Amino acid sequence: MPPFLGSTLHGVLGWELAKHPALYAYLFENKRFGGAGQDIVNPYMIEPPRSKAHYQPGESLCFKLVLFGDAAGLAEEVVQVLARLRQFRIGAARCLFEPRDILHGEQYGPIWQEGVFRREALVVENIAAVSTQELASWCSVHLVTPLRIRRGGALVQKMDFPTIIRSITKRISLLVERYGGAVDAAAASGACELASEIRMASHALYLNQMHRYSNRRQESLDWSGMLGAMTFEGKLTAFTPWLHAARILHIGRNSTFGCGQLDIVCRYM
Known part of the structure; x- marks a missing residue:
């Protein structure tokens, strides 16, 4: 794996969310609404795992996707999109990964696990x-x-x-x-x-x-x-x-x- 997975995971999420134009435009293309040359803060953030050069078969790769402010209202749509992502490949060797579960970032309650979606676990944190x-x-x-x-x-x-x-x-x-x-x-x-x-x-x-x-x-x-x-x-x-x-x-x-x-x-x- 590359030493820093933030941009790699950003690409994986971006390709999948791009299949949903309205959702993608709000999250990933927000900067274009701010005018040319203006540095616009994004409504989301990826928190990659700590640097790890090698993953063995069966190991988990865990990361956070944080939605800010009004973007938190899109959490259910984002989860439903990612839950349909059956597999993806990353790293120089194009290693195959498949999503296992989506947990709340602070409370760790399962939002999506083994095909089951739990809407009540989508709790906004202040x-x-x-x-x-x-x-x-x-x-x-x-x-x-x-x-x-x-x-x-x-x-x-x-x-x-x-x-x-x-x-x-x-x-x-x-x-x-x-x-x-x-x-x-x-x-x-x-x-x-x-x-x-x-x-x-x-x-x-x-x-x-x-x-x-x-x-x-x-x-x-x-x-x-x-x-x-x-x-x-x-x-x-x-x-x-x-x-x-x-x-x-x-x-x-x-x-x-x-x-x-x-x-x-x-x-x-």
Whole structure:
């Protein structure tokens, strides 16, 4: 398998959803409604499995498909489409996979399993339920998948706390603006202003060089991004909801494919 399956799984889902033009247009072609050159946030995100080079016969390949805001209303249609996907091939050896079950991403209740669809398991989760405030003065931020943030056209390689907070507040604001919901704009602005007061205690980041081939554009694309970990110290309590939201929603470019996934650990010192 390639080292990062986000774009591969995106292709599998895209080919299947393309058979349903209205559904495909809303999920996969949303950017074209925003005007030329405008960076439009997508109403979905794929969270690929952790990197695994080889799969043996009988092993499971598990991934998440997250629908945001109004797109959550299309969950039943998406599940019904994917449930009809009998098999697909991925990887250099075109290994054959077949869908086994579709589970709720947080509650793990079966939505579709062994041909049975359970509509009652399609429960919408509110980000506020997992983005709670914690008393904290120290946190660790682990970049699980390549974090791609560009500034002035160049990839940002020196991360700091304000960059993380600006990225998540912007992402939430764009999702709310386009797909419904609410965000406290004053709290978001205040968090960005205060983020410079948080001190970086340690960092161990490195540039992960990665390329992927785009069948649509018929060219190789640079997907390099930052990996590693950072720790921060300071009055972090007001920031913990934003940090937990970043863990769920990802930050940076190509988050649709699973880039920018963070693990967050906070504690009081």
